[in-house]
Amino acid sequence: MSVNPQLVGRVFAPTEPYLVGREKVREFSRAVFATSPLSLDVAAARAAGYSDLVAPPTFAVVVQELTLHQLLSEPDTGIDFSRVVHGDQRFTFTRPIVAGDELIATLTVASIKSLGGHSMVTAESSIVGADGGHVVTATSTLVVRGDE
Template identity: 65%
Template structure:
């Protein structure tokens, strides 16, 4: 089945809240070699005006992944994980993610473009805190290979 072009404009239900933990931020920082102390040391983060450690910018992908799982589970999407490559990722921040944040994300599909026998699917996940304030928009482009 080819990728469904009717995905464009589809918005998914908000995810369940994700509580950002200090140790998760530290683990992620180590994994991506983010060595600045504000990612691991609460005192360094507080010196910058934050309540706790600050997540590296790409940490938003952890929350966005919850939304991409919704997309992949859509029976009419035409997207097969085994033919999918994560081609591009961008983030637009209002403020950093901080340990203690409770984040909810909502995915919308902003584009489907045919590429040979496959397609490129562009999605945006709006990530908000518990007060519904914007934190970050995570944009992904998935490259979906066509049927053999």
């Protein structure tokens, strides 16, 4: 089985809004060893000019994951999930994620490349807030190992 080359450029349906909870930001912060008061203490976040707790940068993966699930559930991708390894990850921010945000993510398959028998699938998930304004783009390159 090989990755379907016609996936390139495919845009998936926007996800249902994800409401960023304050306690979820705290829970995620602790899990990644974040100690910034802006991610843990509402008063400190407000004193710095934010409306609520500021999520650590990689929190965006929680919302991105909803779109990767769409990709890996698509019937015609030719991607064998058991052969997928996470190659690269990138987050590009317009602004940080803040508790209270309602985020919607839209995945586009940006490219598929072949390298030494493996396929590299690059998926870009653009994440916007309730006002439609861009918050962050999360980009993953998934390496699909070829038959050994």
